[in-house]
Amino acid sequence: MSAGKQPSEAARKMRAKAEELEQAAQHATDRAERQRLTEEAVRLRQKIEQEDGPESATMDPM
Secondary structure (H helix, E strand, O other): OOOOHHHHHHHHHHHHHHHHHHHHHHHOOOHHHHHHHHHHHHHHHHHHHHHHOHHHHOOOOO
16 A cells, blocks of 8 residues: 555545534534534544545545
C-alpha cells in the first residue's frame, strides 16, 4: 500500500466519525450535548480539509 493511500483512509475514517457525531447530535435531547457533538463534527471536517484538501471533507447530505 502506498503512502498516498494512508491519508485517504484516515480521512475516510474521520469523515465516518464526523457523520456519527452529527447523527448523535440530531438525536440528542440535551441542547448542550447537541452543540458539543456538532462542534466536534465540524472540527473533524476542518481537520480533514486541512490535511487532505477540501474535496476530502465533503460528506453526503442526509
